[in-house]
Amino acid sequence: MDCLFCKIIKGEIPSNKVYEDDMVYAFHDISPIAPVHFLVIPKEHISGAAAVTPENSAVIAHIFEVIAKVTAEMGLEGGYRVITNNGDDAGQTVKHLHFHVIGGKQLGWSSAQGD
Ligand code: 5GP
Numbered sequence: 410m411d412c413l414f415c416k417i418i419k420g421e422i423p424s425n426k427v428y429e430d431d432m433v434y435a436f437h438d439i440s441p442i443a444p445v446h447f448l449v450i451p452k453e454h455i456s457g458a459a460a461v462t463p464e465n466s467a468v469i470a471h472i473f474e475v476i477a478k479v480t481a482e483m484g485l486e487g488g489y490r491v492i493t494n495n496g497d498d499a500g501q502t503v504k505h506l507h508f509h510v511i512g513g514k515q516l517g518w519s520s521a522q523g524d
């Protein structure tokens with residue numbers, strides 16, 4: 410399958426790793442929109458939030474455990490935002506489920522709502 414994030418998980422495309430275990434991979438976004446901007450993805454290919462099912466949803470809970478742990482280690486006590494874009498209307502460019510974790514500054518809300 411020609412999936413960019415599956416290639417990143419396999420190491421076929423280099424990335425700047427934040428965290429990895431048997432279920433998930435986290436890495437810095439190539440075009441950060443804030444001082445902290447990394448992505449957390451399941452190692453299993455799931456095309457997006459709309460493809461989450463009872464059979465594959467356990468990884469979602471694990472992703473949020475990882476986000477809590479990694480952001481604490483990064484010292485983001487002041488807060489951070491977790492976003493997943495699903496589908497073309499949301500601007501999802503990579504069709505492998507990913508959670509953006511954004512922080513390190515006071516975040517506005519207007520861009521998250523869309524223009
Ligand atoms: P989306 O727009 O699908 O929600 O988010 C895709 C994200 O992946 C974007 O923020 C984009 O900067 C990031 N991205 C795209 N290609 C690469 C890449 O090759 N490496 C890394 N680290 N991030 C990427």
Ligand code: ZN
Pocket residue numbers: 412413414415416453454455504505
């Ligand atoms: Zn994939």
